[in-house]
Amino acid sequence: MLRLSKLTDYAIVILSFMAKEELQGHTAVEIASVTGIAVPTVSKILKLLVNAKILSSTRGAKGGYALARLSENITIAHVISALEGPIALTECSISQQGCEQASGCSIRGNWNLINQTIHNALASVTLADMVKPAPVPALAWKQEVLIPVASLYR
């Protein structure tokens, strides 16, 4: 489904929460309780975000995490690469020496274009955008069938 991993999904939820009080710090435990995600999992995610310089951390009592930059300067593309590595749809797009597929692959250049386009799309949305009130739902939404979340996340 071309989908993000759960961890990335969580990361964005966590960051959205933190973006609401930009300057304030939060502990892993606090974030876990607010978001409903298990503490060890939250820690794991926060650590990755710190490594990617998206969050800053202070250790020890009274420590915690805070955004390292303003939410306008944090893009979704950045968050995704922090959690999942470089954004690329195919293996052979990451390195270029890629595909030795006999005849099929004079395609690399074109894949590269697609990857670039997608990267741009993701880089054009910032955390600040995510926190803004959602635009009015399109008409189509209203006709959709409702499904309980439990069934989605198995």
Add this chain to the structure above:
Amino acid sequence: MLRLSKLTDYAIVILSFMAKEELQGHTAVEIASVTGIAVPTVSKILKLLVNAKILSSTRGAKGGYALARLSENITIAHVISALEGPIALTECSISQQGCEQASGCSIRGNWNLINQTIHNALASVTLADMVKPAPVPALAWKQEVLIPVASLYR
């Protein structure tokens, strides 16, 4: 990594091959030998593409597969959804009743925007585009480190 599954990757290689002689039919065995992908795997992929109306098939002796439409009318978005289901980065983007995440999720509308953008990017590239000679590689490419393919696909 936001990556496509191998099967989808294969599918695009297969379709690219078929797009070179638009009108001609090919058997699963033939396609397998040209692309180097195992026959059962090829069959599986072809079947999915037939279900998605991207290919047409004729059974029996002298049967085989052919593009159901001109390659200009087959988009990458179409191929991806055939193999992986609806294109959406998060679970809650598929249905809308989605996320009951306590506080984090007034975000759906915004995710929807991202998904739409990405879908547009993928829908703007056709099979015909993929078969065209690749544009001149960007400068950056030349500086990349080469990695043997084997190490990529484990």
Add this chain to the structure above:
DNA sequence: ATGATTGTGTACCATTATAGTACTATTTAA
């Protein structure tokens, strides 16, 4: 100083998804 609090790093396990395979049924041309 000492202990409580909080992040860091590493390693591990269970579950799930993916890729691949095998087998049988169905269709059609010669």
Add this chain to the structure above:
DNA sequence: TTAAATAGTACTATAATGGTACACAATCAT
């Protein structure tokens, strides 16, 4: 009727993901 081809179903092994546990390091309050 037989051979060639697709269609469908079910199964299995491998890899990736998500989640957990535990020992360590840093900092603050007392």
